[in-house]
Amino acid sequence: MKINKRLVVSLISIALGILVGVLILAISGKDVVALFNGLLKGSIGYDIVNGGINLRYFGEFLVSAMPIILTGLAVGFAYRCGMFNIGCEGQVIMGSLASCMVAILVPMPNIVAPIVCILAGGFAGAMWAFVPGILKAKFNISEVVTGIMLNYTALYGANYFLKALPGSTTQRTVEIAANATLGNDFFKAMTNNSRLHFGFIVVIIAVFAYWFIMEKTTFGYSLRATGFNKNAAEYAGIKVNKNIVISIMISGFLAGLAGAIILQGTFGYGRMMVAPENYGFDGIAVALVGGCNAIGTLFAGLLFALLKVTQPLLQTSGIPREIGDIISSSIVFFVAIQYVIEKALLKYKSYKGGKS
Template structure:
């Protein structure tokens, strides 16, 4: 009995599901206090994401970058690093992809592939410096990656205004040869903006699983994350693995930025602030317990909430800010181990009664 309850308390699936329900409960309480109908609001929220082919396509489009940024954060967590710079690496991925798309003249398909790879490489190189400083100087990656988020934002804005657009607030639309959209796929989902980014995201999730649990490099990355001193004693290069971990994490984030630009917007505009997709990846990774499959499911939930928020506001007159409160509540319940504390407390009471 005690063993079963211990397994339930330590199960990331149980923790995630209960955290989501508690987060939605907090949102419902807020709606009731403000005079809104939570049942009507949540009904509009979830039906909007799955009711029509167009809505399904747009929901999948919203999910795609969340999977990639969630994987970026999750891989870093698995290897003992807290990569707060996924947002900046995401922006650099967009920047590198749009440069290749606009400045290179390549045949269709090859153009898109090169642009995606450029985005991935850009994200990896942007993550190299924090990894190097962590490995060689002991500089905490949270500080360096936060600073580099702002550098990435203003660098992208400067290049867009002064080079890529000649003074305009956005670049030209990328050529069709570099786009990740496919007309047949879009038509199958009601002419939505769904694109090949979802396949890139799912393939990256499989790659992360294979890398971490089926390769020697993955074993070393996880070992260094768990105990760098023991790993060094065992003959592993801690410095090399720290840098490699950060670069692979940045590669995932750069893939997210490239696929979002090449598949959704088709151009890069000057950002007044960060996109927020990289920061949402932190929440996705936490809810998904830093596992590839968990991150995919968490991204689906967050994608549904993100896409359905405006519809909820339109049909139930509930402000979209409520969705951000739900996000925050879910993160709080996961990060504070509230669910495990509740199950431990009530589980111990149940054991005492049975005795």
């Protein structure tokens, strides 16, 4: 029942967000049909106008979905425990950094290398998330403010360490060891040279683990209880402060994994960044629209990735690419004001009920 209501709110928000996009396009005199053609082409690679399928688009679509599903899970995990992990961005950056450093500095045998690097990313994310967690538990400091501050600390700090790696230029590091990458020639051949990589295994494990921990374990129950009502949970004997720290660390671990697969799969080298790349903020959007449950987050991640990968396609067909950003941020905005949507739904129901 409750999940159903959430689902309805999310679907309405998505519809309203797309409507906003369509209206903005229409007002500015752009071709609305091209938007939907772009979305279709971006997802499965099928082009209605010119015909023909190019699976490369499908591959790239999955590539951009993987990290934001992970950051979505990350934000959702903390959110269920009453924590708003806006620091995901920084945890992604630290995950990338750790995985990059291990991959470049530590030579490892074949199958071990990618796994160790991914785990290094996860642990780095978890450690970065430990700071807002412990400050919240010990001093009751808002994890939102700490998280934002740590995002920028990570951004600049990581650049310093990336530059210090052997062979780095001011833009990027050297390629990481070939056996630490997640790329795969078979996928490349299948999807017409997209960057599709083994990261999806990490994503599938994460989605399943998220579902299992949250819904099937006592630990997950105590996390959710903490999120619902801290005082009641404390009274029931749940160690609230411990839960706060652990939940945000697991959240950070997931974000760190996202950082690791971006590095080892999508790029294969470390990049110095001048501005945040918004994986963390996309994660917030994904988690909220996905209702913070595993399957919902998976689908929401796919949706937001679609809006992202469609952008260059839209630009080439004469639509400003930012319409994708406008649609996705409007969706988040509508989820944020779900109070109104719920109220409208209630009114609609009682109106229908009164009629019959």
